[in-house]
Amino acid sequence: MSTTAELLTGAAELYPGEVVTEAHVRHLELPKGAGRFALITLDNGLDHTKPTTFGPRSLANLDAALDRVQEEAAAGTIVGAGLTGKPFVFAVGADLKGVGLLGRHQDALAVGTGGHEVFKRLADLGVPTFAYYNGAAMGGGVEVGLHCTYRTVSRAVPAFSLPEVFLGLVPGWGGCALLPNLVGADRAVTVIIENALNQNRQLKGAQIFELGIADALFDGADFLERSLVWTAEVLRGERTVQRAEVDRGEAWDRAVARGRALADAKVHGAAPAAYRALDLIAAARSGDLQAVFDAEDTALADLVMGGELRAGLYAFDLVQRRAKRPVGAPDKGLARPVTKVGVVGAGLMASQLALLFVRRLEVPVVLTDVDQERVDKGVGYVHAEIERLLGKGRIDQDRANRLKGLVTGVLDKAEGFADADFVIEAVFEEIEVKQRVFAEVEAVVPAHAILATNTSSLSVTEMAAELKHPERVVGFHFFNPVAVLPLLEVVRGERTDDTALATAFAVAKQLKKTAVLVKDAPAFVVNRILTRFMGEVQNVIDEGTPVEVAERAVQPLGLPMSPLVLLELVGPAIGLHVSETLHRAFPDRFRVSPNLAAVVRAGKRGFYAYDSGRPELDPEVAALLVQGDTVRTEEQARARVLDAVAEEIGLMLDEGVVAEAQDVDLCLITGAGWPFHLGGITPYLDREGISERVNGRRFLAPGLASVPV
Known part of the structure; x- marks a missing residue:
């Protein structure tokens, strides 16, 4: 030999x-x-x-x-x-x-x-x-x-x-x-x-x-x-x-x-x-x-x-295997066929959803909004994006014509949704607004239709509470940009039945999304973790730590973007709204930053200006900031942020927001772009000893995302 x-x-x-x-x-x-x-x-x-x-x-x-x-x-x-x-x-x-x-x-x-x-x-x-x-x-x-x-x-x-x-x-x-x-x-x-x-x-x-x-x-x-x-x-x-x-x-x-x-x-x-x-x-x-x-x-x-490779292999397994077999999903045989989709709203998010549905399902998609100008703008967006796909050679002329023909807009929900099997709302993030929309939709859709909400933080159960059939309401939370990020948080309300849930998972599969079953809890998974993460960064800034020090503190994680750049992408107003929602639910852990509120009131799009070609603290934002006198080092700030994240994930698992820590990691990888070398986040928290320090236990069994023992 x-x-x-x-x-x-x-x-x-x-x-x-x-x-x-x-x-x-x-x-x-x-x-x-x-x-x-x-x-x-x-x-x-x-x-x-x-x-x-x-x-x-x-x-x-x-x-x-x-x-x-x-x-x-x-x-x-x-x-x-x-x-x-x-x-x-x-x-x-x-x-x-x-x-x-x-x-x-x-x-x-x-x-x-x-x-x-x-x-x-x-x-x-x-x-x-x-x-x-x-x-x-x-x-x-x-x-x-x-x-x-x-x-x-x-x-x-x-x-x-x-x-x-x-x-x-x-x-x-x-x-x-x-x-x-x-x-x-x-x-x-x-x-x-x-x-x-x-x-x-x-x-x-x-x-x-x-x-x-x-x-x-x-x-x-x-x-x-x-x-x-x-x-x-x-x-x-x-x-x-x-x-x-x-x-x-x-x-x-x-x-x-x-x-x-x-x-x-x-x-x-x-x-x-x-x-x-x-x-x-x-x-x-x-x-x-x-x-x-x-x-x-x-x-x-x-x-x-090394730990990074083990975390990378763990992450690879999540997106290749776990993502294809959603934990807790009902028997797919319960799913109802979807032959027509209604979209309530015609803004950017709703228009992105309409484009995704028509491309993947190739069924009629109808948008509605409060006036004809908005409806026309939404339909026009979808048609323009289809033309862009044609121009890039991604689809041929016949398919482009067919897809455009499937997308229409109406003002009257009864006219548009009378034969819809699946209706999703993407309207303003206020519970009263969404309750009113669902009441209007329920009055005109068929008895078998599934009602889905794209809410990012509000209670699906509360949204459906006044409906005659709350069992058919399901959370269907996409991440922006819709065409890029794979995650779809499928939220089960307290009265959501297996048929609605099975249909939601079946549609998610047709949309080629990574569907994760989530309990109806404030901000669900990704937004809850990111809000706690960014909230702690904001807290150390409010207390007196310079912005650049707080931003550098989390660089060793190798995240796709810094917290304040991410806030700019999400939008300060949306970030403030989610933090307010979570503050109402968990006031002891989620604080509403007065500095963030001031930035939103001033109409600023973020903390940075880019006049030099790279992000620098906007002088107008700097003038708005009111800070204390507690200045932390990068190491202290990083420990503060990661301890908070570890605590929040531990509480979410105790509450049953998701089945296991693996679902948390799958959500962060596919919904927020967190890197493979972190394995999402829990392997890193385990490897650095943060999980045990904060929660008294590891999130994952030894060897699952670490060297076998």
């Missing part, structure tokens, strides 16, 4: 439940008499939608296939070898479930080294090797192809990325060494750092070719056939592959510096993965691949044993 085989055999014991990828070798005669060729196909035996991954057993299978191919290359019976995947899927990297089970640094190091030793063989077979990216490729799936001599890509590839930094790792099987040496440091920084930190942005087939990662681009219908013809031409010397020369001078340094600026802007030094990856890219400038491979192994092992 070879050293690599021994390494992988030992590591396999650490990966229970690995979905094993086979590496099938078949031989074919290349076109134009180019000779006999060995083609290796990666296939996990599952249906075409299930990703092919690499764990120790899978790597061992590829290693065994390469043994056979290498023998044939040495004997001169083949002229080259290729690597491809099953239909629609090339390979999507390491088996993440197994990575999360590694408990020792040496085990993590063994997996990194094993992957390198197998993949490197593709460059050392003695004959040219070709990677045919026929479908989705991520992480190790990209890296295995980088070890080949040449690469082709299908125009139909839907997703291609090196997502490791997004999860808290580095591309550790050759990506940091090989990619910059192939396409230059700047393009490598784009793929490894920039795309990963932008919510794991994916590349399409044409982009892969344009970046120089692939040497040829072919249509998906006959991709492999055309790739083999191209391969024959290369092997016969009829085609020469031209690649741009890599600039190893100052351009390399500028690229790494750009990457560091991107990392600073996104994670503020809070997560190490991006910086470790940039160190590796910087080292790759020397061209000493083996030295960088060794450094990749060490970086990978260090990060696998």
